[in-house]
Amino acid sequence: MLPGIGLFGTGPVVKVLVPILRENGFKIEAVWSRTLQDAQELAKDLSIPFFTNKIDDVLLRKDVDLIFVLCSPNLHAQISVKALGIGKHIVCDKPAGLNQCDAFKMVRAGQYYPSLISLINHPFRFLPAFTHMRKAIKDNYLESPITLIDIRIQSGSLFTDSDSFDWKCDDIMGGGALNLIGSHVVDLVTFLTKQRAVRVHGVVRTFTKTTSSINGIRHISAPDFCSFQMELANGVLVTATLNSHTVGSSFQQEVMICSTSGHLVVRGGDLFGRRNRGNEEVLYLDVEDLQCAVPSSSLPKPFIKGICKMVAALREAFLPVKEKAGWVKEPVCSAANFDDGLYVQAVLSAIRQSSNTRQWVKVDIMTKQPDTNALLSAAVRRTAISMS
Amino acid sequence: MLPGIGLFGTGPVVKVLVPILRENGFKIEAVWSRTLQDAQELAKDLSIPFFTNKIDDVLLRKDVDLIFVLCSPNLHAQISVKALGIGKHIVCDKPAGLNQCDAFKMVRAGQYYPSLISLINHPFRFLPAFTHMRKAIKDNYLESPITLIDIRIQSGSLFTDSDSFDWKCDDIMGGGALNLIGSHVVDLVTFLTKQRAVRVHGVVRTFTKTTSSINGIRHISAPDFCSFQMELANGVLVTATLNSHTVGSSFQQEVMICSTSGHLVVRGGDLFGRRNRGNEEVLYLDVEDLQCAVPSSSLPKPFIKGICKMVAALREAFLPVKEKAGWVKEPVCSAANFDDGLYVQAVLSAIRQSSNTRQWVKVDIMTKQPDTNALLSAAVRRTAISMS
Numbered sequence A, B: 001m002l003p004g005i006g007l008f009g010t011g012p013v014v015k016v017l018v019p020i021l022r023e024n025g026f027k028i029e030a031v032w033s034r035t036l037q038d039a040q041e042l043a044k045d046l047s048i049p050f051f052t053n054k055i056d057d058v059l060l061r062k063d064v065d066l067i068f069v070l071c072s073p074n075l076h077a078q079i080s081v082k083a084l085g086i087g088k089h090i091v092c093d094k095p096a097g098l099n100q101c102d103a104f105k106m107v108r109a110g111q112y113y114p115s116l117i118s119l120i121n122h123p124f125r126f127l128p129a130f131t132h133m134r135k136a137i138k139d140n141y142l143e144s145p146i147t148l149i150d151i152r153i154q155s156g157s158l159f160t161d162s163d164s165f166d167w168k169c170d171d172i173m174g175g176g177a178l179n180l181i182g183s184h185v186v187d188l189v190t191f192l193t194k195q196r197a198v199r200v201h202g203v204v205r206t207f208t209k210t211t212s213s214i215n216g217i218r219h220i221s222a223p224d225f226c227s228f229q230m231e232l233a234n235g236v237l238v239t240a241t242l243n244s245h246t247v248g249s250s251f252q253q254e255v256m257i258c259s260t261s262g263h264l265v266v267r268g269g270d271l272f273g274r275r276n277r278g279n280e281e282v283l284y285l286d287v288e289d290l291q292c293a294v295p296s297s298s299l300p301k302p303f304i305k306g307i308c309k310m311v312a313a314l315r316e317a318f319l320p321v322k323e324k325a326g327w328v329k330e331p332v333c334s335a336a337n338f339d340d341g342l343y344v345q346a347v348l349s350a351i352r353q354s355s356n357t358r359q360w361v362k363v364d365i366m367t368k369q370p371d372t373n374a375l376l377s378a379a380v381r382r383t384a385i386s387m388s
Helices: A012-023 A036-045 A055-059 A073-086 A100-112 A128-138 A176-193 A301-318 A338-357 A372-387 B012-023 B036-045 B055-059 B073-086 B100-112 B128-138 B176-193 B301-318 B338-357 B372-387
Strands: A005-008 A028-032 A050-052 A066-069 A089-093 A118-121 A146-154 A197-205 A225-232 A237-243 A252-259 A262-267 A270-275 A281-284 B005-008 B028-032 B050-052 B066-069 B089-093 B118-121 B146-154 B197-205 B225-232 B237-243 B252-259 B262-267 B270-275 B281-284
Touching (some): A012 A036, A036 A050, A055 A073, A066 A073, A073 A089, A100 A118, A100 A338, A118 A338, A128 A176, A128 A301, A176 A197, A176 A338, A237 B197, B012 B036, B028 B055, B118 B338, B128 B252, B128 B281, B176 B237, B176 B338, B197 B338
Parallel strands (some): B005 B028, B028 B050, B066 B089, B089 B118
Antiparallel strands (some): A146 A252, A270 A281
């Protein structure tokens, strides 16, 4: 039985997601936005029966059992933790929350309610080119161990001329190429290789600080370029260049995995391979069209295709079980969970730190909640000493 | 009047250069190689009248006035400095010598004989796509200052299965992707922007340590991969990924120069541009065929085309002057000189250091010969103290 859907957010992902959910038989029951006007507008455009600007009004609805958290990252943890507490399944947008603290709270909540689905929205894990690439690695297509992963993503500006200033323009609020594109890259590497980064270096830059519509007191602080290197636990080197600084370019991605005897490479949505010093061969061509009409979107096509596959997997997880909101694990077992989300936040944070300190930084995954009381009393003690 | 040519070396560049020189009216008078057998073989193959394994036998020939130093880097400085002293023009392969010390000696010799041509072989400076790119930058095509330069070069392995161990396999001896490809990238950025790097970061790796023919006691230490970032004096960020680790790939290059309002990009030998949020337009298409038959070579085609143009420029420099080996400056004024060679060595050295220390490293260009006597006496003093 498919669960009813509650949506948080009104951005481009929501507009793409709604027709895909419906195509797969899901019913959208409610939508939330920070302003009632935005919520109303979206509800009207997409024929959603209920809209609100109160979080609880969605979470407490009896007809809603699966929540998509696609609003600004500062609300991810709050909504996700509360929703799990009320017994709702969660798919939360990447990167989980604003920082490791947020992601850590989400991990704890997810662990507390293991009977509920708690996923991070990383659609590349469902894109056929990458699932085939992962299988080829597992089947030892490369014949020798992976040595190098070289990733390059070019996209047009993350802002259009009609965009007004919002969280996407702000680095701290979770905007920019590192959070929005880099998070997928960091997650993808682990998905493909089952390895995590132990050490990173990065250069993160904001070249475009104003647009024709964002040129007042507030400037864009979200980076439009980053180049980073990661050393995985098994010694493999990853290098990634993410450029959304090039005006008007279309989305291009190349993910190349090398060994000493061959390579696998995803270009766009297609997979190629070469081994044994032979020629590069086609391993998977993405000729499949989108099965449902999605609005023309600023989102890259491989990303939308990934969302389609992810929603289809959710359908497979819920459909076979008769009880309300019951599910089976297998169809979504390769999706990113909250623990993956915490890891991604740790890597992004290390890359940012490296860009500031001009050094390689060890990836440090949070294992316990920072004790704010202890920090506070230490500060009070220091003040008392300095005043005495 | 065109000068007679003396060649040092027998590698692929020599085999490509000889027919190009002849096409332009130059006469090849002599060739040197480390072994008499190699010299004899090449002289026979390419119909060169004189061969030897003694350096002076080429340098002292009256019919030789222009020397191409294309042998292993450990001999660059020795041959170049001596040749200038004897009054011969020099074109020396990149990167000049093994290190900054070598390059510095060459700079000093070049300064001492300003009436002689002393150039570094950086053919990309003569490739039409890059000369047009440079002109477009100068003519303010981008309309706003450069923010980012993003360079990606992929090539097949630098070694073929038939190669035996030689200096190209050895990092210290001047082999590998950083020295052989990186040197061109570092030089090209300065050629295009007139800016030098002040600080660099790099990751330099040797993934392929053996081939089917190099698998004995000696392994390949020359890197087949490097990714580096440079900060130019005017704040522009350069990021470069050079990958010769991918088995059997063909040569691909993309050099993209971005501003906040547009970009210029060379792909292969073609130049494209975009500005004012318009579409990408073709600025130069490299449809010209090579004007002379060169042997099928492992060298990339844009590189060979660059050599053609450089040799044509040398012809223009020598031809108008009647006196033996007299020349005019203008046709070769944009070529790389020994001073450029010293700068490139300084950057390569900083990138190597960064890869070892995992930190950004300041580019430090040598301004005086390290005083080996002072270093030696300091060492003796330290030994004396520790023994007393």
